[in-house]
Amino acid sequence: MSLLNNDYPQDRMEILVIDGMSDDGTWAIVKALERVFPVISSIQNEDKTKYKGLNTALTVARGDSIVIADAHAEYPKNYIERLVEQHAENVGGVQVEIPRKRGLIGNAVVLARTVAFGLFHDR
Secondary structure, eight states, X not given: OTTTTSSSOGGGOXXXXXXXXXXXXXXXXXXXXXXXXXXXXXXXXXXXXXXXXXXXXXXXXXSSSOOOOOTTOOOOTTHHHHHHHTTOOSOOOOOOOOOSSOSHHHHHHHHHHHSGGGSOOOO
């Protein structure tokens, strides 16, 4: 929802949701949002892989600037505007990990994703 609440004008925005056939109710939520917000379009990614989904999105996207965003993340109000005005290419921002469910497993996942040992570096 933070992309919809962004400062960037919605009439210049297209939000493509590529759903990897999740079973958490995502598809129903996105279809309901599509009816309210004409900037949202959705496609089901039957391959279920992230890279197939990204390639699908890049194939159907109509804009000059493409921002890849995760559905389980929140973005600052000026996120899109800043990327577009800087003509950023392949840029990532600061990521703050918050567990979906607090507890031993959720906290362990956050720890693994936020320490250098848990990150993949291709150098």
